[in-house]
Amino acid sequence: MKKLLLLVFSAWLLMQPGALAQDAASPASQPQAPAILEIGGNLALVNRQNRVSRTYEPDDLVQPRVATRKASLQERIYLRQEAAQALEAMFEAAFYEEGYTLFAASGYRSFGIQQILFNAKVQEVGSRQKAQSRVAPAGSSEHQLGLVMDIQAPSHLGLSLAFGETDEGRWAGQNAHRFGFILRYKDQWRQITGVSDEPWHFRYVGIAHASAMHQLDIPLETYVEYAAQLPGYVLTGGSHVLLAGLVGQLMAGQTPQHLQLLREAVDQEQALRDATAPYLPPGQSYEQALWYAYPTPRPTAPPWTDEDEEVRLPGQAGGG
Structure with a gap:
């Protein structure tokens, strides 16, 4: 009888408004920080x-x-x-x-x-x-x-x-x-x-x-506060141009145009490229911004073949 009453009481608790919502909002269910x-x-x-x-x-x-x-x-x-x-x-x-x-x-x-x-x-x-x-x-x-x-x-x-x-x-x-x-x-x-x-x-x-x-001329405390709102892959693969643009807008109380797209992206590389474009200074390409932020290793062009069909690497000097 006691077991039956306990089961009934437990079921009643689960049916109360907000019970499931509280469980969903528990710390264990919160998304992991990058x-x-x-x-x-x-x-x-x-x-x-x-x-x-x-x-x-x-x-x-x-x-x-x-x-x-x-x-x-x-x-x-x-x-x-x-x-x-x-x-x-x-x-x-x-x-x-x-x-x-x-x-x-x-x-x-x-x-x-x-x-x-x-x-x-x-x-x-x-x-x-x-x-x-x-x-x-x-x-x-x-x-x-x-x-x-x-x-x-x-x-x-x-x-x-x-x-x-x-x-x-x-x-x-x-x-x-x-x-x-x-x-x-x-x-x-x-x-x-x-x-x-x-x-x-x-x-x-x-x-x-x-x-x-x-x-942005801000301390780490301020930067982290707003950077925490960005997806992890943006924090590890985004250029300084994109990061400064996104954080700057968030600091100003604005919602960056591409933020939701970045959060829902399937092709992350393309999402980074698209989101960076509005922030690029005139004359600077996405690749240039990326190379500056992540100089080692830099992306290199594929090998090319000269008229004699000798395969040479970019920047490789001729001779022995």
Whole structure:
């Protein structure tokens, strides 16, 4: 009898208005966020509100082949492989384009190392509140992602606002996006990021996203808020032209013309091409925008045959 009553009561609950709707709206049924936005992805957001687990450690950390102001610092500059390669390209460009030397100062930090640094700052300044304005508590530091590098220069070896006033610091701030890095903290974004100006702190997000953020002049917090509304394949395959256009419109409270088409697309490549077209600057093709955002590997033309029917690759020099 008790079992019968229990079954009847359960059936009655299921028949109540909203019962099924509540189940459909449960967290387990919500769509999964694109991997690029999660911890381990290039757009992972880490701050006081979005923390990293104490156990998280990237599995592809490498030591970038770049200079440090002293040899002992080489052990502190590990980055994830993709970010390390981008940093090498950025440092090379600074030198060959302008003759500037950049130094890597601090890359990946484990949860434990960040805890030690924070505790030391608490001891120095006398309170956790004051310490938090200078050093991120463990779990809230982007350095744990392996996507951040603090940068110095021979003209200024400290990590301070003065770096932003050096020629090297200005060059880095103006050109980092070309290599997939963003200047993470600016004073005008303090109300959003919770962090004051740090002209030495560069975060890797990939060329397409870094260039879009640079164009829009917004912090990662704002960018991620609107980028999360885009399909995952757009975040991993869209050019900076498309990303800046879509996010810019969403920020302005507008619904981008192609957004629904992107969400429902069967042919994703064609959808990306069609959605990019309205945002392309005069004279720029879709391929040019894509190559800029994803330069490695670049699409290449197929082999061609000369008059002697000798198959040669594009760009291959003649002779032995």
